[in-house]
Amino acid sequence: MYLYRAVDSEGNTIDFYLSKSRNHKAAKCFFKKALQSFHVSKSRVITVDKNSAYPIAIEQLEEEKGYQWAPKSEG
Template sequence: MQERGVAVDHSTLNRQVLKYAPEIDKRIRPFLKPTNDPWRVDETYIKIRGKWRYLYRAVDSEGNMLDFMLSAKRDGKAAARFFRKVLGAKHTQTPRVITVDKNAAYPVAVEELKQDQILKAQTKLRQSKYLNNVLEQDHRNIKRIVKPMIGF
């Protein structure tokens, strides 16, 4: 815009992003590559407006991001809400195996989803401290960006 002699403030760009990002997201989702069977799910904490929030993220076996969600709490309800969000996306299929860390909220959430028949009964929940290293290492990139900013 500067090359064309138009002065644009950063708040103008932010308004455009807030206006058009949901529409772009809605139109792009159907064209995303379908996911693989095994999923890896993990959460990390980040500071947003001075308050600590939990960032839930899910990736497939190839490391492709399925979805993410911010939550104020790290409990079974938040985990179930995140799983519902990911399973409701058009590009995801029901996973065969979900690998999570030792957080006690995940078994509660998975059982709730199985009872509501949102998740298949054959879906296994694998709790392992070390099998989520792909996702755990990816948290480093988020922390590296957030730390100098002292949060979002």
């Protein structure tokens, strides 16, 4: 199982998602879920690890929903 977790600037959990896989479909599902949370006004920074699935998921969300962000990748 893989845990996807979104936190705010104070370290409080905004949302989480458990997935059997760590691919772009799971990442996209998590991002959609987290961004639809009522706790999220507008993300200023999204920090992710170097999982190659994230850029694919982000690109698909930008095409579908018009999300615009520039994630910072950290390892």
